[in-house]
Amino acid sequence: MTHVLRLDATIKSDGSVSKQLTDRISERFSKAGAAITSRDLSAGISMIDGAWMGAVFTPADQRSAEQAKIAAESDAYLAELQAADVILLGLPIYNFAVPAQVKSWFDHVARQGVTFEYTETGPRGLLSGKRAIVAMSSGGTTLGSDIDFASGWVRHMFGFMGITDVEFIAADNMAVAAEESLHAAFDAADKLAA
Structure with missing residues (x-):
């Protein structure tokens, strides 16, 4: 059974385009029999x-009670990531970049010796064989444009951890052509292999 880790990052309580996309993609995977773990x-x-x-960086069996409490949050994120076959990231673009909470999540899970390691030939990701789907939304930042500082960084971070199968579904330019952009994104989401 495929296990999907769904991560939503929108700060909107209603009307979030990235959440509409992750809802649609999650439903597609659920219908195909996948298990979904969701984290907001x-x-x-x-x-x-x-x-x-x-x-x-203290071995788990040597952590103080305070260290164990601090590490618990990060360890939970890491366990979810390691258990997943597919990572579905809802990525709204805020000020041309990733939301702070997305950056923080990557900070928690990009852990030397666990999700990547350094070798004589450079860093090597330890999470190969996983797939990432990024449901991106933005008001005026086109995916891959000169002002898109988010998608390349997200692709790099997944790749740094060994996840090189990264696909973007983008509802970009919502401020200019909302209906067309959303329709194209929904169409792309409906064609995803689940």
């Missing part, structure tokens, strides 16, 4: 700091 990153995700670094 906008509900709260901590930023990493020095205490976090000390906690996660």
